[in-house]
Amino acid sequence: MSTDPLASGPFALLSRRGFLMGTALVAVAPSLALAAEDxxxxxxxxxxxxxxxxxxxxxxxxxxxxxxxxxxxxxxxxxxxxxxxxxxxxxxxxxxxxxxxxxxxxxxxxxxxxxxxxxxxxxxxxxxxxxxxxxxxxxxxxxxxxxxxxxxxxxxxxxxxxxxxxxxxxx
Incomplete structure (x- = not known):
């Protein structure tokens, strides 16, 4: 049995690296949206x-x-x-x-x-x-x-x- 909380539930298909990269993109998204505004x-x-x-x-x-x-x-x-x-x-x-x-x-x-x-x-x-x-x-x-x-x-x-x-x- 795995103790990794990402190994089951809605994140079961997401690797740790994928999860961390996705989290980083979510954190940067507001800055990128501001830069795109005219x-x-x-x-x-x-x-x-x-x-x-x-x-x-x-x-x-x-x-x-x-x-x-x-x-x-x-x-x-x-x-x-x-x-x-x-x-x-x-x-x-x-x-x-x-x-x-x-x-x-x-x-x-x-x-x-x-x-x-x-x-x-x-x-x-x-x-x-x-x-x-x-x-x-x-x-x-x-x-x-x-x-x-x-x-x-x-x-x-x-x-x-x-x-x-x-x-x-x-x-």
Whole structure:
């Protein structure tokens, strides 16, 4: 008589390895479902085709905003932008961050501890095999960067933004 609880009942035909692999898939399924959701399905900017975006944007901005590329760290002139004003999406002009929310993160990208409510849409990003929260402009869907839980008070968040995806509007 077997003492293996999986040897009888509804799991009799399932091996221990099969059971463990199935359990792991069930645990990962919610993350995969989140990654598959399209939070931008209703955006009016979906009507702008790729060729039009290519004409509207400089090559580096096009690659970041439309194809989720990343600029080289330390290459953005906005790293040294310290005037009072607003940082807006380069793709559509939507205001995203206020200058007083910018901080020096030491990462090589403009960083902010919060964003203007409703300006960003977020989704799960599994591109490097590790779940990260990616954010896009809520209006034109342009990729801006990722948000991490290692920022300063009061939020503890770090919105790590590609500088080529932003334009600065002085106050």
């Amino acid at each position: 939070p931008y399905a209703n955006s009016p900017f979906r009507k702008i085709n790729d060729a039009e975006w290519r004409v509207r944007l400089l090559p580096a901005s096009y690659e970041v905003l439309r194809h989720e590329d990343t600029e080289r760290p330390g290459s953005s002139p906005l790293l040294n932008e310290h005037r009072k004003g607003t940082f807006a999406c380069l793709g559509c002009g939507l205001p995203i961050f206020k200058s007083e929310w910018k901080f020096e993160s030491g990462t090589g990208w403009p960083s902010f501890y919060t964003a203007i409510p409703g300006a960003l849409a977020k989704k799960m990003d599994l591109a490097i095999g590790v779940p990260r929260t990616e954010y896009h402009c809520a209006q034109c869907l342009g990729h801006h960067g990722h948000v991490f839980p290692d920022g300063p008070k009061p939020t503890g968040l770090r919105y790590c933004n590609n500088g080529v995806a932003l334009k600065f509007i002085p106050a």
